[in-house]
Ligand code: G6P
């Protein structure tokens with residue numbers, strides 16, 4: 001194994017909760033409650049696809065593409081307002097140590113995130129220099145579970161897909177890693193991420209995974 005590709009929201013940074021709160025606020029304005037039980041479906045999927053899921057949960061149909069774009073933009077404004085003041089305390093536990101350990105062991109590292117704010121968030125937290133390659137939602141067209149985001153990261157690193165390990169907290173992300181021919185470590189619930197080669201309950205535990213025995 002030569003490289004590790006990280007998802008962002010819910011893996012490197014604790015921003016998944018702000019995506020959820022942004023959608024919840026939008027749903028409230030549209031007249032329904034978007035509760036946490038539906039949130040798993042939003043993880044890892046693109047902004048527009050997330051909107052479609054939120055509208056489906058609310059039983060809302062009939063918006064034109066233009067109206068949907070406006071709703072997605074509105075949620076993004078809420079999200080950007082919420083993350084305006086994030087700082088290093090939102091970096092998930094054990095991630096800086098894990099990145100350091102990978103560097104020392106000679107692994108290359110990349111970001112592979114669907115979020116259009118991916119690079120901006122890493123820069124804000126001073127983490128951009130810790131990744132050899134950054135691929136975010138501005139560089140890809142097809143959302144996870146399509147492997148495009150991870151395959152692009154591998155190409156930019158110059159590492160074959162079979163020698164890359166993806167770290168993911170979303171089911172769509174685990175599927176994307178496998179579709180790209182990569183191994184995957186899931187962060188979270190074994191019942192949801194069980195297809196991954198290894199599932200750990202939190203980011204701290206990444207430091208105890210033997211990457212050569214996945
Ligand atoms: C990640 C998150 C999703 C989010 C998506 C798009 O995959 O897990 O919750 O919707 O990125 O993010 P963006 O910042 O571009 O709206």
Ligand code: MG
Pocket residue numbers: 007008009010011016043044168169170
């Ligand atoms: Mg994620």
